[in-house]
Amino acid sequence: MTIRLPGAQLEPAVLNVGQSYVYAEQQGLLNRVATFFSGNPNSQQAVYIAADQKIQTAARRSGLTADAERNTRAMLDGMLTSLAFTSITVVFSN
Numbered sequence: 001m002t003i004r005l006p007g008a009q010l011e012p013a014v015l016n017v018g019q020s021y022v023y024a025e026q027q028g029l030l031n032r033v034a035t036f037f038s039g040n041p042n043s044q045q046a047v048y049i050a051a052d053q054k055i056q057t058a059a060r061r062s063g064l065t066a067d068a069e070r071n072t073r074a075m076l077d078g079m080l081t082s083l084a085f086t087s088i089t090v091v092f093s094n
Contacts, residue, residue: 001085003076007094008068013056015048 073090080088 001080001087002089002091004091004093005072007092008065008072010056010059010064013052013059015052015055 069092076090077088
């Protein structure tokens with residue numbers, strides 16, 4: 001039996017800014033004065049965007065898609081073997 005599946009893919013990173021905070025921020029005196037006078041409530045937006053990009057990059061480099069395909073192949077092999085299939089091939093298309 002041959003099973004053809006789409007290749008594993010990563011969803012875009014989603015950072016929940018409602019439950020996120022900046023643990024530590026270092027600013028010089030001039031940055032603090034500029035922030036005070038700008039009154040920008042979204043001053044942390046750049047930090048969250050950078051964090052989102054770093055999470056996405058780390059996920060791409062981590063091998064998560066290879067793990068997902070390996071786990072899916074093992075799960076299907078175990079399930080179909082228990083149903084008396086003897087020759088099982090799982091093919092992922094990318």
